[in-house]
Amino acid sequence: LIAIGQYSSTIETVDAGWCKEITDQGATQIAKSSKSLRYLGLMRCDKVNEETVERLVLQYPHIVFSTVMQDCKRTLERAYQMGWSPNTSTAS
Numbered sequence: 001l002i003a004i005g006q007y008s009s010t011i012e013t014v015d016a017g018w019c020k021e022i023t024d025q026g027a028t029q030i031a032k033s034s035k036s037l038r039y040l041g042l043m044r045c046d047k048v049n050e051e052t053v054e055r056l057v058l059q060y061p062h063i064v065f066s067t068v069m070q071d072c073k074r075t076l077e078r079a080y081q082m083g084w085s086p087n088t089s090t091a092s
Contacts, residue, residue, distance in 0.1 A: 001016060001029070005037070006029075011036060011037060013037075014037065015041030016042060017044055018044045019045055020044075027048050027056065031059070038062065039063065040066070043066055050067065053067050053070060
């Protein structure tokens with residue numbers, strides 16, 4: 001993953017989902033070194049900590065980071081933008 005980021009100046013999409021050996025370091029390094037990257041799929045990369053992904057989202061806003069948590073956040077944000085609000089009634 002690190003080599004892809006370092007040696008590919010035009011790569012825009014990398015989906016490393018389900019790669020169990022991807023770590024925080026690998027995800028950080030490809031985000032940092034690949035200037036053209038726009039999407040990094042990290043779904044079920046269990047060695048990548050969600051706090052690391054949160055930091056990367058802030059540091060590299062031009063990259064979409066795909067994890068279960070990030071995808072849920074984007075879905076919820078989109079629902080709010082479309083006018084959805086949670087039903088808070090307790091009617092039985």
